[in-house]
Amino acid sequence: MKRLLIATDSFLPRWDGISRFLSELLPELAKHYETTVIAPQFEGKFIAPKGVRVVRIPLSRFVLGDYRSPQFKSSIIRKEVENADILFSQTIGPIGALSIFEASKKKKPIIAYIHSIEWELFTFSLNPKPLARQMLHSISKIIARVVYNKCSLLLVPSREIGEFITLNGIKTQKKVLHMGTDVHKFAPTHDKSAAKKSLGLNPNAQVIGYLGRLGREKDLQTLYRAFLRLQKHFPDAQLLVVGEGIAEVKKFFEAKKGIFLAGQQDDTVPYYQAMDVYVLPSLTETSSLSTIEAMSCGVPVVCTPVGYVRVYVRNGFNGYLFPRRNSFALAHRLKALLSNAPLREKLGKNARRTAITQFSWDRTVREMKQVLEFF
Structure with a gap:
């Protein structure tokens, strides 16, 4: 089995779209890959899916909107990237970005899923004053451009999103992978x-x-x-x-x-x-x-x-x-x-x-x- 490292700054037990996506995907990936997730140490109960190893990064004191950021633990991330054959990143926070930089240095294949437009997300979630908003928007766009351009492939939820980030200077090859849902589980009620x-x-x-x-x-x-x-x-x-x-x-x-x-x-x-x-x-x-x-x-x-x-x-x-x-x-x-x-x-x-x-x-x-x- 190949060793797959999933790097994410958002994961259970903190629920959001990325956490829900991974909670459904991990059991399937674990059937075919030796799967490790490196994620923040959010409070709450969590049971890892069968066959999935989870490495936790302690949280920092930095809070962005309703999100508490993980610490920069490059030594832990470096070790996990070294042991992986493929990196699959979900975010470009401290965990996602450091993982991408380490994998790039070691010339390992890097796949990233574009779950959000980071420069929009950061700006709207902080809601700063106009001048600070413009600066934050520009800085976060530059960071996203640098990080994503180190990837081997970007998975985008739609062609429109792919074209949008390309226009904003992200040149890495892209493939559309629509976000899916379990239509048998998420079904209408009869009453x-x-x-x-x-x-x-x-x-x-x-x-x-x-x-x-x-x-x-x-x-x-x-x-x-x-x-x-x-x-x-x-x-x-x-x-x-x-x-x-x-x-x-x-x-x-x-x-x-x-x-x-x-x-x-x-x-x-x-x-x-x-x-x-x-x-x-x-x-x-x-x-x-x-x-x-x-x-x-x-x-x-x-x-x-x-x-x-x-x-x-x-x-x-x-x-x-x-x-x-x-x-x-x-x-x-x-x-x-x-x-x-x-x-x-x-x-x-x-x-x-x-x-x-x-x-x-x-x-x-x-x-x-x-x-x-x-x-």
Whole structure:
């Protein structure tokens, strides 16, 4: 077996899109590779998948938005890279970037998955003042360009993302690998009212949902303002927010009428199944795994036109798009959906069909194996 090292600055037990991606992928990779993950030592319980070795890096005191960065432990990373045949990086934080630099020096094959546009993510998550924002944007773009240009291959979630980073000076060869989801696991419920009741929600109320990190770049304030407007027309409507994050974002939702904070959840399927509409108000994304999962559960979505989302969400077919930071437009879309059950049903069925035809997890795994076999 070849030795595969997966370097990531985001991993369980801290849940986000990268963690969910790896939690599904690792059991498959471990069947064919001697797999090691090097990741931050986040607090919480975690059981490694069978056949997967996990090396943890202690956390530093540096906090970026809702994220606490790992320490720079070059000696540990150097040792793991030395013992690996292939490096598969998920991030360009301290772990991802150092791993890429070490592998480049040792002339080992380096594959990286582009989960986010780093210069957008850093800028929006910190939300600095205008001058600092411009500086942070420029510096983070330079870092991304230097690190990614040392890779052998970049896996991008869509052709559009690949073209975008190429235009920004990242010249490494790219291959499209769509983010997939398990459409058998993430499936519609047969009883929406029962799904709501099981979570302690009003089974007769209409539920708007969001699932993900409570970070500044997710722009949940826009969702909150839209929900306040919506309550004037649908006083019994409920907003279900699933996830954890920074305190200042959480305050928007705490102890508010009709708003339910569910916190971080390992099993997210019941929460998607309880939603009548899913909302993604993000300022930056590449694929948005949570949106794909919601669609797989037969939930119509209302999203900002970010990343690949603007391509697979089609207005009036499987959901709607609305301009970033526009709570009026979001409230308008939600009002149209909540007042029209047949429309929700039609869009939900089409959303499910989109997930099945475009985002099969089996295809993602198969194509990932083909990429690794090439090296």
